[in-house]
Amino acid sequence: MKKIRAMSPRTLARIAFVLGFLEGTPSVWGELRIPGMLVVSTDAAATAANILANESLFRLGLALGVLAVAFNIARTPVLYVLFRPVGRIAALLMAFFALIAIALQAGSILLELPVLVVLKSGKDFGAFSAEQLQSLGLLFLRWNGQAFNLYLAFFGILCMIVGVIICKSTFLPRILGVLEFLAGLGYATYLWPPLANALYPYNLALGVGELALGFWLLVFGVNVERWNEQARATKLLEAQRAGEGRESE
Numbered sequence: 001m002k003k004i005r006a007m008s009p010r011t012l013a014r015i016a017f018v019l020g021f022l023e024g025t026p027s028v029w030g031e032l033r034i035p036g037m038l039v040v041s042t043d044a045a046a047t048a049a050n051i052l053a054n055e056s057l058f059r060l061g062l063a064l065g066v067l068a069v070a071f072n073i074a075r076t077p078v079l080y081v082l083f084r085p086v087g088r089i090a091a092l093l094m095a096f097f098a099l100i101a102i103a104l105q106a107g108s109i110l111l112e113l114p115v116l117v118v119l120k121s122g123k124d125f126g127a128f129s130a131e132q133l134q135s136l137g138l139l140f141l142r143w144n145g146q147a148f149n150l151y152l153a154f155f156g157i158l159c160m161i162v163g164v165i166i167c168k169s170t171f172l173p174r175i176l177g178v179l180e181f182l183a184g185l186g187y188a189t190y191l192w193p194p195l196a197n198a199l200y201p202y203n204l205a206l207g208v209g210e211l212a213l214g215f216w217l218l219v220f221g222v223n224v225e226r227w228n229e230q231a232r233a234t235k236l237l238e239a240q241r242a243g244e245g246r247e248s249e
Contacts, residue, residue, distance in 0.1 A: 004081050009171070009228075010221035012082045016075060017217040020210075023071035030064030031108065031148050035141065044138040045131070048119050058116065065109040072102050082222070083165045085231035088238060090168070094161045101154040108147035115140050149190040156187025159210065166213075171227040176216055179209030 004012070034057060040046040051058050076098045084091045118137045128136070163181025167174045186206030189196040196203055 004077055009224055013217040013221040016078045017214045019071050019075035023068050026064035027068035030061045034061035039141050044134040047138050048134040069106045085234050086165050086169050090165050097158040101151055101158055104151035108144050111140050111144040149193050152187045153191040156184040159184025170230050171222040176213050179212050182206045183209035
């Protein structure tokens, strides 16, 4: 954390973009694209056949999911330090929801791990028929989908918090905060999947706000002078509040 704090805010902004890109791309492929190629949601036998015939592709999806979690973890302290000048409570709230989202993202991957064991080691489960094992494998994959929907929802809440923080900041354009908030609102619809499915693809199209923020962080970074000014002002205000709190005791 000390090394991160020692970095310039412009460097932090670009690192946040790079880590976000490295998280988002594996996540899309590992949790959406590759499962979409293999899973037939209404046919356990077809799903099992697809996975067993493309075992390497399925394992690649798992590996990409794990990578996404690792990059997500790495990005969280960078975002915390980047947005700390706006306020300690706001930055902590952002980090809190980031950790919840990461836990759900990791949990969704863990639900995929038993699938190959169930499908490939059927002979070791004498009490289950092949059809039952295929159904069990599909059940794990459906649970994975539900957990990933929850991850998207909490990631959406995280984006909304980041949007509010950007609007309160002086070192990034407020329009980026508005666009990021709308992107989060679209993802948050997955708290109720029927609503998300009814709004698809328009809810995910709002994710263009994330792209706009990422582009700005990569190309322009942040206004370093204003970042430093807001950081000093926030520290002074927090010190004053702490002093008032000690006096009241």
